[in-house]
Amino acid sequence: MDLDIIRHEIDQVDDQIVHLLEKRMHLVEGVVAVKKASGKQILDTKREELIFERVRNKVEDNRYQEPIVAIFSDILKRSRAYQDKHIT
Template sequence: MDLLAIRQEIDQVDQALVTLLEKRMDLVGQVAAYKAQVGKAIFDRQREEEVLEKIAGLVENQDYRERLVETFAAIMKESRTYQASVLECEK
């Protein structure tokens, strides 16, 4: 496969990732609204550890495991930041 074809395939994967990440952020907004209603803190260390363990278990190619877990940790960090902004806007 030549470089152009590989890059085109990467572009397709990126498009799918953006769609899925937008859906995830929609759900994060719903989580923020729920947490606001019940007075729950944004950061839940146990939940995040569980999610990261689950992600690590889903990775088939172990060469990617550490990087993908770190990627999801970053996604969750940004999700917390978004939740904080949603909660701030509701004040």
């Protein structure tokens, strides 16, 4: 496969990821509102562990499990930072 073709396909996937991450952050706005109103803590370790477990189980190719879980860890870290900025 030609490198330019591969990069074009990666760009298309990246576009989808950006769209989905933006959609996710919009949902985080709802989380911010609920946590702000209820006084709930930003960090919910049980919820995060469930997310990591679900992600691990969704990865079909085990070679990619570790990096994909790490990516989700970063997504959750950034989400918590956003929540912290908008709750406090």
